Amino acid sequence: MPAHTDIAPDALHARSLEQEELFPIREVARLTGINPVTLRAWERRYGLIQPTRTESGHRLYSMSDIEKVRSILGWIERGVAVSKVGKILARTEPLQVLAKIIPDELVQADYIQWQQQVQAAVSAFDEVKLEQVYGQIFSSYPLTVVFQDILIPLWKQLLRRHEAFGQTSEWLFLDGFLRSRVLQRLLLVRVLQPRRVIVCALDEQVRELDVLITALYLSHVDSAMQLLSIGQPFDELTLVCERVKPQALILVSNHAPAADLARRLNRLVLSLDCQLLLAGDASDLAQESLAGSSVGCLGNEGAVMRQRLKQFLAGNLDT
Template identity: 55%
Template structure:
């Protein structure tokens, strides 16, 4: 019997263990069975369990990973690179230990509030998570996973509206916190998105997580022309320019970034998943890679500004 038909063994597993057959996973995620098998066999991105007769069964964690894979693919990250991104996320979850359960409960409560379009409920959850977690965890482990899942699951009725509701809420709260933190710092950094490679919320969250007591970060708007960044830096005179991208720069874009770095009066750095994926290709160039994790980016930025981190 093939995987598309009904099978009592699969149905029993679904009921007893919360495991889903491939046909159900395909329906839930929009990814066809052929692609799911290729992601498993060729790239090792998903490792479903197997019944005695060889049928694949997927857990909810597998489904969440599939949705994250879709999100990174939509951002232009190649499927061969997605594995390293997922691995880092899983490693951080293991390090967090007992906190993971709390994060999952908060995520579920956020999803329920979003489904009800409950602004007061989201406000309460936002304050609750901030009071109980450090800044990096608030976004990386609680709010952004929900935001990512909704972003790639907009095929169903109402899902686009739910994502827009959460996106608007988070942009407003993050922007408000950036305004509260907008006081004189000993060092200033500009954060510029590379065209079409990130959402405004991701840029705002990165601005918030990169900042510290002595480093102020100002995000530039989406659509900022790359060729005019030298002019912006000349007038604002930042201590550093951080470029943000989820995609590793192409050979042509790398040449443009190197030319930009040569005319800037301040150092230039790359942050986001693009930085994680481009470390080898940018080695020896004038562009330093900060990485994609909040605490790591913040530490590397401080080290670079102190002259303790080479490009």
């Protein structure tokens, strides 16, 4: 774990808030799906959230507060009583606040320590131990940090290493474990709404875990996520959308975009009655070539993707 710091936690929190945009309670309710009455109850009755106040007394929430709301919801969905969530957050919150502002080398050292524990369990093909470490990481960090900064970098590292005997088997073991756990979480947080968002790999080069995690990052949006299988023909996406009638089609890729990607996407969007969005590393790499088109780019970072999708669906963000 990161070493202690001489900066007081309240000061750390204040400095963190200065760097973040603040949201009114109605916007937090839209972003999280938790109504304002519940948000106020979590604050007054349990002290779970402490938003800042304007001079007139209106509540303002930072992105850190929003992530905490989602964390609270996650614990409740896992069967933890709301009255007990505060004790869990009290153990994990200082680490999450510190991770945003303490020196990067200390944060990275903590990530590496967790990765080493995951690697040890994977090398032993010990699913019980891996499940234990996986749970401990989730009790210490929010979802986006767990995957973006700890698990996926190790997953990619193992994927690139094929020289030594057994390394392919280790990657397959970790990949299978993560895919099953992400699917479990998707089922847990699935929002059964009439509106649907289709999430699909851009091409067959995309790994299934990339698509699953993208869907997980976006799953807090007030629409049901529907995943299409790897190998879905690009030319038949129009057919699928005609029958499903989604609000948006999201194509996922972490590979460098092909030279003709912008042309293919611009042609596809003309045949759709829904928004076409690109997510993953390819989104950032193709953003310039898609400027001025009807294709939206969500980026490759969990919280940013979720916020942009919400804005796209509400019609508040230009492509």
